[in-house]
Amino acid sequence: MNVKSAEFVKGIVGPDQMLEDGKHKIAFIGRSNVGKSSVINSLLGKKGLVKSSSTPGKTKEINLFLVNEIMYFVDLPGYGYAKISMQAREKLRNLILWYLTSPEIEHSRIVLIIDAKVGPTKLDEEMVEILKNHGHDFMVIANKADKLKRNSRIVQLKTIQKKIGAEVILYSSKTRDGKKEVFAKIFE
Ligand SMILES: Nc1nc2c(ncn2[C@@H]2O[C@H](COP(=O)(O)OP(=O)(O)OP(=O)(O)O)[C@@H](O)[C@H]2O)c(=O)[nH]1
Numbered sequence: 001m002n003v004k005s006a007e008f009v010k011g012i013v014g015p016d017q018m019l020e021d022g023k024h025k026i027a028f029i030g031r032s033n034v035g036k037s038s039v040i041n042s043l044l045g046k047k048g049l050v051k052s053s054s055t056p057g058k059t060k061e062i063n064l065f066l067v068n069e070i071m072y073f074v075d076l077p078g079y080g081y082a083k084i085s086m087q088a089r090e091k092l093r094n095l096i097l098w099y100l101t102s103p104e105i106e107h108s109r110i111v112l113i114i115d116a117k118v119g120p121t122k123l124d125e126e127m128v129e130i131l132k133n134h135g136h137d138f139m140v141i142a143n144k145a146d147k148l149k150r151n152s153r154i155v156q157l158k159t160i161q162k163k164i165g166a167e168v169i170l171y172s173s174k175t176r177d178g179k180k181e182v183f184a185k186i187f188e
């Protein structure tokens, strides 16, 4: 895909504010700090469009970015960040779950991002279950592949695929390795 324009449109903090304009949405979901915001930036080729940070828990709202005027890339808050209050964690979890169960996103693409080196955690496996239970068609990206030694990549990829029970694309938002495959899968 040729990215001609990408702009921040809106941050959603509660269930009353969904954008209901019928445009296609591609949502990125995953554990806190796994690199969701960085993946979006690297795919869109716009450094700094989406705020990323080495401090987990950076994204606290559901942020919508309008791409080429025709679709939204959706940056969701991460799950599983331990160093916030139980209440705040519950609030983020509810926000994510609300998004996933919102009728408006029924035909959205969901991109689950996991850490290539760490592999799927218990929370990631729970998210896979949630996505399956809601009948979502989702794809999986293993980000931070640059942290893997070249010769261990295939083995790690196979291990992750076996655990998740789905096809997984190795990706790095640092080197943009895998970008072509990711775009091809998103728009397949
Ligand atoms: N080595 C490496 N680091 C990465 C990669 N992608 C993201 N990071 C780093 O991981 C950290 C977290 O990135 P974010 O994009 O903010 O992660 P996030 O999932 O949006 O985090 P939350 O918004 O807190 O849920 C930052 O320090 C990034 O620079 C990657 O492909 N390779």
Ligand SMILES: [Mg+2]
Pocket: 036, 037, 038, 051, 052, 058, 059, 075, 076, 077, 078
């Ligand atoms: Mg983020």
